[in-house]
Amino acid sequence: MADMDIGVLLPTGTAQWGPAGDARELVAFGRSAERAGFTSLFANDSLISPRVEALTMLAALAPVTDSVTLGTAALMPFLRRPVQAAQALASIDLLSAGRLVVTVGAGFPGRFGRPLYTLSELPWERRFVRLDETVALWRALWDGADAFHGEILRFEDIPPTTRPHRAGGPPIWLGGATPAAQARTGRMYDGWLPYPPDPADYSSGLRSIREAATAAGRETDDITPALFVSVRIDGDAESGRRTLDDYARAMYGMPLEQLEEIQAVVTGSADQVLEQLGRYVAAGARHIVARLGALDLHSQRDQLEQLADLIPALRAAADHAST
Template sequence: MQLPIQSQSTIYAEPWEAAAGPGDLRAIAVAADRAGFDYIASCDHVGVPRRLAPAMSTIWYDPVATLAHLAAVTEHVRLLSHVAVVGLRHPLATAKQYATVDHLSGGRLVLGVGAGHVREEFEALGHDFKQRGAVLDEAIDALRAALGPEEFPEHHGKFYDFEGLGQLPRPAQQRVPVWVGGSSPAAVRRAALKGDGWLPQGDPRDRLPEQIATLRRLRIDAGIEEPIVVGAITEPLYVGRPGWEVGRRTITGAPEELAESLRAYRAMGVHQIQVRFRCRSRDELADQITAFGAEVAPQLDQ
């Protein structure tokens, strides 16, 4: 699941999150960890321009700091950047930060990457917004090297060139998974050719099968035999019968009803689903997480 509080776009944030703080964030992370969730995720924006602030808000926690903080209070749940705009930073700097998170967490990092969409961020940090796709393509290769087993990683490319600079600690994992976010044709192609996983950005159910077929075809055409993790972001969920208005797109009902609906994603070829629960408070969200983990998740593989 994408964590609440750490990003508060008006598209998905609940009203109670505005007054929430670190203690609430930790409590939700611990609830997800105890409920057996696969990952918790944090977003990435350096700065939100005034023109976008009314919709996006300016509340975007730093993902490295957030995931490192939550690593200390969780034991099993993986830590996902969804997604890190890695083109805003040099790959060596990104690798140093995320390798440290992986080291401190005992190998629980999943590095989700994306091209970014806010022009002003790129301009303020001295990067070419129009080149962001090409930069990301190379940044993934550079990060593969910088997050690999070698103490002195090496990469020589058009945008980045480095060697002879040692970085310890190394990641705890032999290979840090890199999942590519986005649903544009370029993002799907990037995920197919360079990713260990694909994180679509809200594709509706009727569009996912075609996107997955394209992803698979691109990998076959490129001769890539390794499996790729296919993700999906579900509709908003509520376990049980809510006594309040949760929105027309929200899937509600008994655990078996939710499980039956969500199993449709597996039939499409989806391997993991990212869920978001409608809720009016931290406690209600924690209850939803617990109920989903105990009563819905065990039915997803039936």
């Protein structure tokens, strides 16, 4: 049987709670997702829109969940001091007994990227070098290093830091989908979490990652092929698109037509959603992280339950694609 994980992005943004929303309901939401059969819970990271901070959310879930992977989608390390971030991540890995996965990203041009670097008092230039060095620093600290010498990050006489539950620390995935990001994923990351609008682009990107991994002397099976996708199950595609348009405008300040040019979005009846997700499974995705298209916590729970009903069929699709 092929391994197939289906996870959910926690609705940590206040725009997803509705007028009566209570942040404390997010912990119960995560526990409900675990009971419903989801195998991972992810939190995203931003300073642009009000939300519960990603690592705080995962720390709250660590002691009250049993088996689900706890992940970031995606963490932007430049928002934090790199040594302090290593400490926080190791702590969550300890609290969860080794269930943490860290997806990282460097931000995007426009209001989702450069202004955050200004707030973080860091230059926008060479952001990808900074990202890769931060990851290398984390891994060195988790292995007990007391110094680090990179092109940008340089530390001497580092005191003993918190060691994670797992030797070497939690897996670290990359969220980028450009050719350069694919090459970097193949060379040094443990997984890939993009959101390409076309499954064909997912397939070609995964092929490029595996070629880069082979060239670097790595095993391709050591890199988890994941997918970040917005999902709305509705009566039909037209009604689903209307709701997702409201969602896109509330979350991104843009219409759905613009959002789906850059991100994977699926909607329609349960069968239609299953067929669309199945195309990504056939393209190689083996860990789906679904962002539920709903703007209040009651509707989020309804979407969670409907998507949970598709989990057996998605796993069957993975088995079929692997034969």
